[in-house]
Amino acid sequence: MEFEILKKSKKTRARLGLIKTKHGVIHTPAFVPVATQAAIKGLTTDQLKMIGFESLLSNTYHLYLRPGDGLVKKMGGLHKFMNWDRPIWTDSGGFQVFSLGAAIEHGVGKIANIFPSEGEQEHTITGKKETFTKISEEGVEFKSHLDGSKHFLTPEKSIKIQENLGADIIFSFDECTSPLHDKKYTKNSMERTHRWAKRCLAAFKPKFKSLKFKVNGRAGLPAARQALFGIVQGGAYKDLRLKSAKTIGKMGFDGFGIGGSLGKSKADMYKVLDWTIPLLPEKKPRHLLGIGSEEDIWEAVKRGVDTFDCVAPTRLGRNGGALLPGGKRLSLRNADCKDDKSPINKKCGCHVCRNYSRAYLNHLFRANEMLGPILLTMHNLSFMEELLRSVREKIAKEK
RNA sequence: GGGCGCGUCGCAUAGCGGCAAUUGCUCGUGGCUGUAAACCACGCGGUCUUUGACCUUCGGGGGUUCGAGUCCCUCCGCGCCCA
Numbered sequence A: 001m002e003f004e005i006l007k008k009s010k011k012t013r014a015r016l017g018l019i020k021t022k023h024g025v026i027h028t029p030a031f032v033p034v035a036t037q038a039a040i041k042g043l044t045t046d047q048l049k050m051i052g053f054e055s056l057l058s059n060t061y062h063l064y065l066r067p068g069d070g071l072v073k074k075m076g077g078l079h080k081f082m083n084w085d086r087p088i089w090t091d092s093g094g095f096q097v098f099s100l101g102a103a104i105e106h107g108v109g110k111i112a113n114i115f116p117s118e119g120e121q122e123h124t125i126t127g128k129k130e131t132f133t134k135i136s137e138e139g140v141e142f143k144s145h146l147d148g149s150k151h152f153l154t155p156e157k158s159i160k161i162q163e164n165l166g167a168d169i170i171f172s173f174d175e176c177t178s179p180l181h182d183k184k185y186t187k188n189s190m191e192r193t194h195r196w197a198k199r200c201l202a203a204f205k206p207k208f209k210s211l212k213f214k215v216n217g218r219a220g221l222p223a224a225r226q227a228l229f230g231i232v233q234g235g236a237y238k239d240l241r242l243k244s245a246k247t248i249g250k251m252g253f254d255g256f257g258i259g260g261s262l263g264k265s266k267a268d269m270y271k272v273l274d275w276t277i278p279l280l281p282e283k284k285p286r287h288l289l290g291i292g293s294e295e296d297i298w299e300a301v302k303r304g305v306d307t308f309d310c311v312a313p314t315r316l317g318r319n320g321g322a323l324l325p326g327g328k329r330l331s332l333r334n335a336d337c338k339d340d341k342s343p344i345n346k347k348c349g350c351h352v353c354r355n356y357s358r359a360y361l362n363h364l365f366r367a368n369e370m371l372g373p374i375l376l377t378m379h380n381l382s383f384m385e386e387l388l389r390s391v392r393e394k395i396a397k398e399k
Numbered sequence B: 001g002g003g004c005g006c007g008u009c010g011c012a013u014a015g016c017g018g019c020a021a022u023u024g025c026u027c028g029u030g031g032c033u034g035u036a037a038a039c040c041a042c043g044c045g046g047u048c049u050u051u052g053a054c055c056u057u058c059g060g061g062g063g064u065u066c067g068a069g070u071c072c073c074u075c076c077g078c079g080c081c082c083a
Helices: A046-049 A058-066 A070-072 A078-082 A095-104 A155-165 A183-211 A238-249 A266-279 A294-302 A312-318 A350-354 A358-364 A371-397
Strands: A001-010 A015-021 A024-028 A031-033 A056-059 A087-093 A133-135 A141-145 A150-153 A170-171 A227-232 A255-258 A286-288 A306-308 A319-322 A328-331
Touching: A015 A371, A024 A031, A024 A328, A031 A056, A031 A371, A046 A087, A056 A058, A058 A070, A058 A087, A058 A150, A070 A155, A078 A087, A087 A155, A095 A133, A095 A141, A150 A183, A150 A227, A155 A170, A155 A183, A183 A227, A227 A238, A238 A266, A255 A266, A266 A294, A294 A371, A306 A371, A312 A371, A319 A371, A350 A371, A358 A371
Parallel strands: A031 A306, A056 A087, A087 A170, A170 A227, A227 A255, A255 A286, A286 A306
Antiparallel strands: A001 A015, A015 A024, A133 A141, A141 A150, A319 A328
């Protein structure tokens, strides 16, 4: 992988770039749809291409459990397996350390939107609930959410799985912490994630060395080897974020993910970006893990984020929610759509808005027809691609 | 004509003397940010001074009882069996 910065904003830290991989380029800032199990739920890869996506993100933990990274490798690698010949990212399984662990125990997501507004009672940790993970220095023991079988994931194993899957960009194995973890826990976890980062790099190194300088078969061809991104942790604590950005930033990764708990509000999240990004190497791409709303994307791009992935557009779509400009949402299940002839958004040029009424979509959801989730997924992903296109244009036009 | 059974919130169900009354579906409203999510949560007789109070409810009418969806009588409707 190679990263080329095409233009830098003079007003903000925003930049226009090009991530070049063996499977093609990604124009940044970019939104990367999430294909956890080697599929964007409901859409074909042709449809994704029509919408305009240049890359997808899949998941190590899920594919390791089923169908198995060995099988994917045997089938010719992830690209061939899922019929997607453009760039693929794989998350390391680090998020599942959280989603199958602390997220269950604490009953929260990585942005603690459960946090009460000023003056209200504080959220209390629900206490001991049964989780699927056990974390140690060596790695994480997972109890499969599918069949309860035990699996031990280590930094080395995560890298090995991701090499077998064959994504263009892979992430180092980390622990995503909960917003309800205290500073002490977050600090210990961050330091462990740093040690794991070192181990990931070491496990990855052979390929890193041998392929580093002999990739461009032809002039202009991007670097062909897999890229490894490090992940910055540290929760919403300034000193920890600074420490993590510095530490991970100088380890020699190809790019960086900003992960972990992003605090209790959007303001907290933006602060995390303000602290973190200036400490990361300018010439390498920065990915904001799991973030996704319109507002967040504008704010994060201004702060220097190049790429995003988020399950919200697809999940929301499956559950009957359509994205509208300005952070608004329309619930197509609601009664007032029942006889509404208008499209989701008159100004949207997507396939769904050009061809289907709210009334029809409402009917599909009521009748439990799978076309409902499919069409809303299509709309929401089109919305995201259009949004990022306008982000890119804005940077391009800026004087 | 005789015998048996059944009528409960839109539909389907539970209930066998303390009940505004179970569960599923429908319906209504929220939520969804590196996917345990085509999912989850709440509401679903009415009114109000809404952590509670009052009113009206289990086919209709009457009765027993401190108290009846629940027991008894009767009427209406539906189903099955025998004539």
